[in-house]
Amino acid sequence: MDEREFFEERTEQKVHMLVCPHCSQENEYQVNWLVRRKRQQPPRGADDLTRAKFAKASSYMVRRDDVLGCKNIRCRKRFEVTSLQSVAEINDTKVAHGADREARLRAAFGRRSQG
Numbered sequence: 001m002d003e004r005e006f007f008e009e010r011t012e013q014k015v016h017m018l019v020c021p022h023c024s025q026e027n028e029y030q031v032n033w034l035v036r037r038k039r040q041q042p043p044r045g046a047d048d049l050t051r052a053k054f055a056k057a058s059s060y061m062v063r064r065d066d067v068l069g070c071k072n073i074r075c076r077k078r079f080e081v082t083s084l085q086s087v088a089e090i091n092d093t094k095v096a097h098g099a100d101r102e103a104r105l106r107a108a109f110g111r112r113s114q115g
């Protein structure tokens with residue numbers, strides 16, 4: 001099963017303060033990220049292995065923009081985005097570690113114990 005099915009995928013623009021290495025000027029830049037948010041449930045028909053993989057998976061985002069054009073009109077040079085990670089974790093997941101374990105048990109033993 002394709003692990004992409006674990007995630008809701010969409011492109012988001014985020015604003016970052018970045019410094020151009022040519023002119024050292026700091027500006028706000030809109031950077032495109034491919035955001036993969038983990039779904040609430042594993043894919044339908046998932047086997048045990050897939051469920052285990054799903055339990056371990058967490059939301060993350062992949063940077064789409066590698067090169068940006070400097071906003072300083074006297075510079076305008078293109079520079080590589082080195083100050084941002086190319087893959088970043090998303091910390092806004094609501095699942096804490098304890099809950100994660102519970103979810104994994106539920107995934108392994110069915111959901112009947114959940115009143």
Ligand SMILES: [Zn+2]
Binds near residue numbers: 022023071
């Ligand atoms: Zn510049």
